[in-house]
Every structure is written in structure tokens, then in C-alpha cells.
Amino acid sequence: MLASKTRALVEDALFQVLDNSVFRILAVVVLLPILFFFVVGFHPDEVSLLWGTWSWSWNDIGLTTPDARSKAIDTVLSILIDGLGGVFGVLFCIAATAFFVPRMIEKGAADLLFHKPISRAAFYFSRYLAGLFFVSILSTILIAGVFAGLALVSRHVEPGIFWSTLTLTYVFTIIYSFCMLVGVVTRSTVAAILLTVLFWFFNSCVHGGWSMMEMSREIGPFVQVEDHEADSDGADETLEVDDRPALLRWLHTSLYVGHLILPKTGDAGVLGHKLRQAVSPPVYEDIDAAFRIERIPSDWTRLPAGDVQPGHPALAAELGEVVLAAASDAGAVTVVRRRPLETSSRTFPSGRVLERKEKLSGAYDDLLEALGEGEPVDGWTEFPSFGYDENAGLPRLDAANARATFLAGERAIEVGLMRRGDWIYSFELQRPLESPPDEVYAFVEALDVSPVQSDWYEQRFRAGAPLAYNPTYSVLSSLAFALLLLALGAWRLSRIDF
């Protein structure tokens, strides 16, 4: 008997979705991005239209890096799936499913349903599941179609995009719970759509606002860096004092509380990216230092650490262990190394002990000294930069960067230093003198070293992070919020006299 009732709920939901004209329209709309990947081919050397009828080299369309193809695919996927699908797709799906509850509780329809020996909550949740079914079908069609198009036409297999089915449905799971609640309270489809869009917008503002204030707090002008008890040898201990106006502090706290409580729909994109990485993990990742190398360019080969010959004997001693090395077909070699920052402590007469961390400038000076006979390569500019670089935008996040170029025998060597967490990471780029510098730079660009400053939130969004950045908390608190809304909706429905 229970099986019959459950089956009826499922079939009813299915019929409601399949008969929905908006569903059918969306199913057709979803075919457009799929069609795009079937007619546009992303090949190693070129991009083609209509299976080679027209084709353009990557250089022709302004993409000069060796990994232009991957970047182009990533960008298009990001626009189509995370952008159009994650925002407009979900909005359309809300518009298409918002009527489920108001129509169910219309006078006449409610009488027919709610006198049946099934709880109103069961009907309510079945309508909710119908909505999720609606979205999961569409997102599965979209993702599977894109996957097939990429695999068949571009010969590019990207299994990680299947996670997007889950993240698109996840966003809808949260947003639709609100839509359902509004539907049951107002009994109006129009109100349900409008208020849901407003809620989503408000939600995004809270999270975006909080994230922006957090980022600004770290780098912005309102944090005064006071050099307490500074001594002559330049200890870089600092004490951050938040002297922002009270209103701003109150706003920041409110946004923080809002971020913790409200469902974090914006995290879905970050989650999707993380999940895709789980399928195609980066070649190197240091989570604590938030340093990641996504992939090695296609025309380079990874070298075992033991096979690496440093361009200069001092480099191995100064720059530490090899974490990644690769050689290009043209004879260039890149070596990524890291070593811990040196720390020392100083005790002041007051008894206060300050820990001092090595500056990148010191490391750079030591490196130049060790290189000794190295001299700059003609035509290359040596431009070390230390500490804060106002033009970089987010200097404190990016830590300090330094770069040196010199000649070692027949090869040009470029060394870049970066301070990441408690480490100094370095790139050693060796190339034959005849190789143009652009090739080396292109390689570095193609390495896709993350994080970049725009990934500020994503850097912090990882397992074990504080609640505000914790993926587990993000998902659980968002789902708990959605469950609370659903419970409220079901309770409200149970109190209505029809």
C-alpha cells in the first residue's frame, strides 16, 4: 500500500514535469550549447568550425600560449556551464517550477489531494523532488551533451565536468526550498518567482559583500600597520589594528553572521571547480601555502627530480628541494623548488618575544651573492620587486615576488622567487640562448600557477579551514537552511484550512 502511494507521488511528479511546456522549451535551449561543442572543434593547433570547413590557428585568434586549447575550453565551459547554466539556467528553472506548490494548493485541487491518506508534507516534498528532478534532467542533458561534443569533435575528455550536474542541482536545491516556502505562504506563483530572485540576489550580496570586506581587511587601506617597538635592523613584526568606523565594523560583522547562516549558493561554483580538480588533480599542490600548479604544457615533459641539472650549482643550495621539473621539446627546462622561510626570534627588554620571518629581499640578495659570476643577459631587464607593489592590486595576498636573470655558459637562466605561506618557492627557467624569451614566459603562463589574486576566496575555501571558508560547513549549513525552509513550508501547509 505504501509502495502504491509512493509510486503515485513519483509518477505524479514525473507527469507534472514532462507536461511542463517550459521544461520542453528549456530542453531545446539546452541543446544550443551542446550543438556549439559539436560544431566547434578545439584542436591542439587550431580551432575549427563545422568539422574543419573553417579553421583558425590559436595564434590567429590571439591565443599565443602553448596551452591555448585548454584555456579556451576552460573559458567556454566556465561561461556556458557556470555562467549561463548556473545563473540563467537556474532562474529559468525556478520560473518553470514555481507554480508547482501554488497550483497544488489552489481551491479544488487541494481538496482532491489532501483528503487522500497521504500527509500533506509528503505531497509537499514530492513537489520539491519534482523540481529537483526537473533540474537534474536538464543539467544532465547539458553536461552529457557537452562532454560528448568535446570528446567526439575536439578529442578532449573532461570527466570532471560531470560534477557540474551535481553543483547545478545543488544550487537549485537551496533556492527552490525558498521558492516552495513562498509558494505555500503566498499561494502565488508570481510572488514565489519574484521573492526567490530577490532572496538569491540578497544572498549573493551578503556573501559577495562579506568576501569583499574580508579581502579588503587584509589588504585595504583601513588597516593600519603599526610598527611597534621597531628596531634598527628592520624586524617586520607588525600589529594589525582595526580602526575602521564603527558602522563599517558592524556591517562587516553582520555580513559575516549572514555568510555563516545563509545558504552559500555562490560556493557551488568553487565547489564545482574543486570537484573537477579531484577528477583532474593539479600536478602539484601545497594546500597550506595555497600554491598550486594546475598542469604542465602539452609540449613539455615532466622530469624526475633526480634528473634535474641546476643551471648553477648555487641554485640547488639556495632554493631547496625540487617539487617539479619539466623539459620542453626546444631544450628549455623549468625547475620549481621550495625551501622554508628562515625564522629567528628577538627578545625585547620588556620581555616580549617577537618572531621574525625572513624577507624575500634577503633571500634574493643571498641568491645574487651565491650566483656570483652570473651576469644579466643582454636584452633582458632585471627588475626585482620586493614587498608591497601597489600596482599589483593585492600585494599582501601575493606576498613578495622577485626575479633575476643571468647567463650561465650557453644558457640563459631566469630565477623567480615567491613567498607563499611559510615557504619560498622559486622558478628556475633555463633556456638555450637562441630561444626567444617569449617561449619561456609562455611556458610560465601555461603552467597555470595558481592561485592568482582573483582566486582569493577559492584559496581559502578548503577542508580544515575556519567555518567561513570550510566546504563541509558550507554544504551542510546550506542544506540545513534549505531543510529548515522546507520544514517551515510543510508546517505552514499543515495549518491551512482548505
Place this chain on the structure above:
Amino acid sequence: MTSDLLIEIDGLEKTYRRGFGKGFPALRGVSLSVGRGSVFGLLGPNGAGKTTMLKCLLGLVRPSGGSAKLFGQPIGKTQPLERLGYLPEAHRLPGYLTGRQVLTLYGMYSGRDKAWLNARIDGWLDRVGMLTAADEKVKTYSKGMMQRVGLAQALIHEPELVFLDEPTDGIDPVGRAVIREIVAELKQKGVTIFINSHLLMEVEQICDRAVILVNGQIAREGTMAELTPESGRTTFTIAGQRTDLEAMVAPLGENFVGDERGFGLDLTQEQQDAVVDRLRAGGVSIMSISRRKLSLEDTFIDLVKEDRA
């Protein structure tokens, strides 16, 4: 022990509230019992509380006071709901389903197996005259077609107790006759039927008991015979024409009205016998005597007028 009473209502009250006001009392302490196998009429003017009473029993409306039982179990339990069918007034079937799908899904909601239902659906669709349109979407149906499918969904799972709220609303005369037949068949099978209708003639034809609700209270309850008593008005038709009739019989009753074919009088049975004796003794040839009964409509209107007065 299984009770023969399918419905037991004791002091049922419902007050609809809006905001913080006193609210509108739709039911004011209604008490009623309905036994197995009867066809029960629920009558009353608009706003009398008929639909509210049904909805309280079906769990669609929460009572403000009193208690009620279905199949011996307090209302609000799901188990008794499996044994009843309901055709709401002005119902709205889901437009995305076909007539056949409505019967399948709503039957399954009542706990019936799909195969069991499939074996019966065509029969019911045929019975209500909807077999040919069974696979069309409900959104294309006319009001009468919706009503027919609605009736079938109330009966498809073979309930023991059926609530029909204005079952003939929007149905043509042929369809009404079919519904009367269906109700008669159900009664024969021992199904208890609760009919809420404004069509008093129909209720009089179909029901064997009825309750008349006025202003949220039971104004009258009884069998059809009890609710449609003889009025006492007796009409005599005589052969030929007599001018002395009034003088002969008027003192025996009240409200004498004569015409060329005879006369009418308000009489008890004894008075009627005395009038016959007097007429026969006077040599009057009596062609017919008819005593007029009150219709359900008369009773209903009298009760409503009394209440308004």
C-alpha cells in the same frame, strides 16, 4: 468490536478566523451519526456549514471544537481515509494528467495497486461516459467531463464511504440519471453515501435520510418520510356540480376553497373520514380524494424562513 456507525460527530465546531477578530462560526456544535449502508443527504442554505462539516471529517479543515470519528477512529488519522472517496465541489483535476491517469494516480493515492486499478479503470470510465476521452488531457475537458472523471476518481478504489459534494453540478439530465443509478447501485452494495446538494428534488429521490443545517446547526434530521410529512390539505373531486358543498363540509375542517370540480380542506384523518360520511349521506358522488405531502423543498424553505424570522 466494529461499530456500525461510520460517522460519529459530537459537538463539532469550526470558527474561521481572520486576524484578531472573533471570526465567523461556520459550525456550532453539530452532532450526528451515520450508519452503514445509508444514503445521507446534507442540506442547507449557502453558508450553513455543509462543506465545512465534510471538510472537517476529511481532514481538510481543522475543527475548533468537538470531536468526530470515521470508522470508529478519530478524524485526522490516515487509515480511515483509505476507505472513503470524495468528490469535492468545484474540484480542479490536474490539467497535466489524462482522465485515465487521474483515476490511476488518485486510486494509488488511496492505496490501491496499479494492476488492480487498471483492471477497473475502463469499466468506471465507461460507466461515467468518459471512455472515449480517457486519454485526453484533463485541461481539454469541459466542466461536465471534469465532473464525471471526478466522480469516477471518488469511486475507483471501491470505498465504503463516499462523500459527494454537489455531484450533479454541471452534468446534463442524462448524466444526472446515470449518477442516480450509480448511487443506487452503491447503496445496494452497502456503500454509505453522503450527498451534499442544493438540488432538493434529487436528494429526495436518492437519499433515505437527510440532515438540514442552518446557520452552522442542525435544524432538522430524519428519514425522507419524516422530512416530507403530509400537509393535511385534502382535495376532493366530485361528480357533477353542487352549490351546497361549503355548507355541508366547511364546518368539519379549515380553509375551505371550492371550485367547479370539487373543493379543498385542511383535515386530519378523522376529519377526512367524517367529510366522506357527510358527502355520501348528502348523495354526493366522490370521484377522487388526494392528500398533499410536503416536499423536501417546502420543509427546507420553512426551516430557513423560521431561522431568518
